[in-house]
Amino acid sequence: MAKSKLSTLQLQLILISMALATAAAATTTHLRFYMHDIVTATAGSPATGVRVARGTMPLPGDPNTRFGDIHVIDDPLTEGPDAASPAVGRAQGSYPFADQQELAVIFSLNIVFTAGKNNGSYLVVNGRDAFFDEVRELAVIGGAGRFRGATGYALLRTHYFNSTTKNAVVKIDMYLRL
Numbered sequence: 001m002a003k004s005k006l007s008t009l010q011l012q013l014i015l016i017s018m019a020l021a022t023a024a025a026a027t028t029t030h031l032r033f034y035m036h037d038i039v040t041a042t043a044g045s046p047a048t049g050v051r052v053a054r055g056t057m058p059l060p061g062d063p064n065t066r067f068g069d070i071h072v073i074d075d076p077l078t079e080g081p082d083a084a085s086p087a088v089g090r091a092q093g094s095y096p097f098a099d100q101q102e103l104a105v106i107f108s109l110n111i112v113f114t115a116g117k118n119n120g121s122y123l124v125v126n127g128r129d130a131f132f133d134e135v136r137e138l139a140v141i142g143g144a145g146r147f148r149g150a151t152g153y154a155l156l157r158t159h160y161f162n163s164t165t166k167n168a169v170v171k172i173d174m175y176l177r178l
């Protein structure tokens with residue numbers, strides 16, 4: 001009888017610790033910042049993205065962009081949509097246009113933090129970005145420094161886009177399990 005009471009208590013403790021573990025695992029960290037992708041230099045803003053390879057087939061809706069184009073970026077990240085707002089870090093990586101039917105790329109990025117407590121740490125992001133979708137979801141597949149072992153996802157929304165210069169400001173919301 002005593003043995004079975006102990007077992008019940010143990011079972012309850014196990015259930016409580018499982019509930020606590022689940023609550024801890026469900027805790028997410030939310031980061032929000034804005035990425036300034038400057039394809040065409042303007043007064044006071046040098047280009048931060050460069051096309052390094054030219055593809056073959058013009059894509060529907062934008063004959064100047066081709067399937068197979070590859071861009072490399074080192075875009076500033078700021079706290080707010082204004083380029084003059086405080087710096088958060090840099091989005092460094094590349095994106096090939098990898099869809100023959102629409103303007104969609106494979107984004108492979110390091111989100112390198114350069115300010116505050118995250119300075120020197122970075123997150124690794126990879127996924128599909130179909131530029132004209134309202135919300136694009138990319139995977140956060142890892143990190144280093146404060147973000148070692150991080151996983152989660154990033155939601156990208158175009159805040160500003162100039163179809164002439166191709167310059168864009170993209171709002172990025174990240175939800176991380178650390």
Ligand SMILES: *[C@@H]1O[C@H](CO)[C@@H](O)[C@H](O)[C@H]1NC(C)=O
Binds near residue numbers: 114115116119120
């Ligand atoms: C970030 O860290 C680097 C290297 O330690 C340092 O030079 C720089 O001043 C730091 N930046 C900020 C904004 O704290």
Ligand SMILES: *[C@@H]1O[C@H](CO)[C@@H](O)[C@H](O)[C@H]1NC(C)=O
Binds near residue numbers: 042163164165
């Ligand atoms: C787009 O950029 C061009 C060239 O800088 C500028 O003349 C135009 O006003 C911009 N359009 C918008 C909607 O910001």
